[in-house]
Amino acid sequence: MLLKIFFPQCCNRADSGLLVGRWLSGYDAAVVLAVIHYPFIPGQVKQYLQQLQAQSGGGLLVLGSWSLPKEGQEGIECFLRDLSTIFPQERWLQINREMGKTGFNCKVIHRDQSKILIHTQWASAGWEEKVIFIHYEQRKVMLSQLHPVEVPDTGTDPPSELRQVRDSTVGGSQPLFFLDRYDDGPLKSTHWQSEGREASIIVELLKQASVPLCLLISWLLSVWTCICNIRIFKLYPLHFLSTKLSTCDQLSYRTEHMRTLIHLSKLFPASLQASVCRKANILVSLLVDVALGMLLISWLYRDEHICMLANALVPVADHVAKELDQLLQWLMGAPAGLKMNRALDQVLGRFFLYHIHLWISYIHLMSPFIEGILWYGGLSAGLGLTFALSLLSDMVALLTFHIYCFYVYGARLYCLMIYGLSSLWRLFRGKKWNVLRQRVDSCSYDLDQLFIGTLLFTILLFLLPTVALYYLVFTLLRLVVVLFQGILRLSVDIVNSFPLFAVGLRVFQPYRLAEGVKFRVLCEEPGTALHLLMEINPLKCSTVVQTYRIPTYSCYPKDSWAALVKKLFIGELIYPWRHKTTKTD
């Protein structure tokens, strides 16, 4: 087996001293974490390591010695060799670097049970083949997170080598990195240095401030939950309404997000970073949402834009009503040269015309209040752009209620005729639908039954084109509204679920979200060991979005297009709000 030594890049130019690190169980590999410099008192080093082990519980050991000879330190070589007797280990690494050479030299000294030193100094031609130096950047490995986060728990296999390297760097070695290069202690060491305490003061202050903020939000949330749980909201009309309005949906999602945000994670530390990332995603999406909402507000309440909108709304509704009126008149004549059943055509047309009349009077009744409604509704953008958009979607739904009504009437009538025709078609063939067995059975009909059935079939068949035409026209109108609402919902959904923080992390600090590692061959000096550079392989952008998207309704399985067309064909109702049966959201 080859011996692999994972060596931090920051220790490349460290002064001579002791190598502190771990051996990886199951693999012939050592991870060097820090270098403790000369001069030191061996007893103190031992005590320090024991302290660290008590704190972290990991197997931190003195792996060997490191020497980078400078002027006036020629004799240090044999001193470092003698150190192996002070720190008894099974294997003692002796790494030295010569000035002017890029490569390292390494000797491995084995010691067996009977405490006799066996120096295995390989011949200079042979031994460099047996050791691989893998340089890694400690900071990046510390901060990175390997994906997928869930470790497959096989039980028998040892965990993967790279995961072990990362875990040994991060888990349980944190206390080691507390010792600063500039501290005045008995021991001096070189390792990854965190980026200064000064910058982190702001972070600490924020952390301190977040505690009362979390308490406040949790209190508000509990009050909100109490309000939501009042029995009056469970009564039939209100409950029904609240499940249909997208503003209520949005409200419940935001409540859920807030709950996740303040929820203290009691998970095991492996998924801590993932949960932090999830929370940050939610927070950033919330902030972006509110910022966009503020922009909208600043536009709406400047220069009387609201007033203009409200004044434009009633003429638009009037115009739509007039167009619909014309459409109905056209349908009541001979649309596109088709000859319809005159009586039914007139009945349907008058029915719908009366509906439009009702609708227009309703709008005119409302018109004094529309500006007020818009003014107060616009304030909801303060909660976020998504709220304003959901409110807009709801308003559109209310303002186009007549189109919805037309659609429902047309669809019901059409549905009835299709069902009637299909059952009468079965009668034609001497069959009938057996309800108990849920299948088509053969059946012998009387002559009277057959006569009536045929008569009804003929009537339905000849009335079908008229009804189908009305159904077609109003379905198309309905689809336009559904499409608009679907677009609104899609944009709300994008703002709600897009993991902006994770994508930003991927762009600015690609090493944070690691898919794996990649290696590069560093130097090829004949006579030295192989040197590899281990770099973090960042996650793909699409994978980042997939992994970290905030779950909302669009993650659920949706109706396929074929199912939608089938529904339209047999006249079943389609809704924009029922999430699993919609068209565009």
Added chain:
Amino acid sequence: MEGEAFTDINGNAISLDCQNHSGSCREFTVSSPKMSIGKVIVYTCCVWLLAYAVFFVTENTAVLSGAILITLVGMMLHIHFVKVDHESLLVIGSLGIQVSSNFASGRETTTFIEMSKIKDIVINEAIYMHQIIYYLCVLLKDPTEPTAVSCVVPLFQSSKPRLNCLVKVYKSCQEILSKC
């Protein structure tokens, strides 16, 4: 160190470059031929002539600028996502195998497979369109069943070298894998 001339399955010349970093670390690079200027000119001319024909009928100058934009964007997308300049295989004894492909624009995609997951490297046969081709692939171990193969990772997917080139790579890979 040595660049030998091989051909891929379509008969285009490719070059294999083996680098011995040390006894247990070897790198193989298969370079595909560069994009030929003739091809680029033909495609561009096709798009532009088509656009000019449309322009002749509609007399709308937006068609011409659209055609120029389409060719530029198409070329960029092609060199960034489709055209692979060279693919390399880095075999490091007792550590793992790294597969990387460099696109013509400089983008690099890399995957590293740890040695503990690798079962073997083999040359496989596959039916590709109307012909049977050989390809080199890494067999991955199934973590639950040690004898079973869970996944096959094909190597040199875009350059598709012929068997004589694959055998050369295969032999030196096996040399390293058998050592550790």
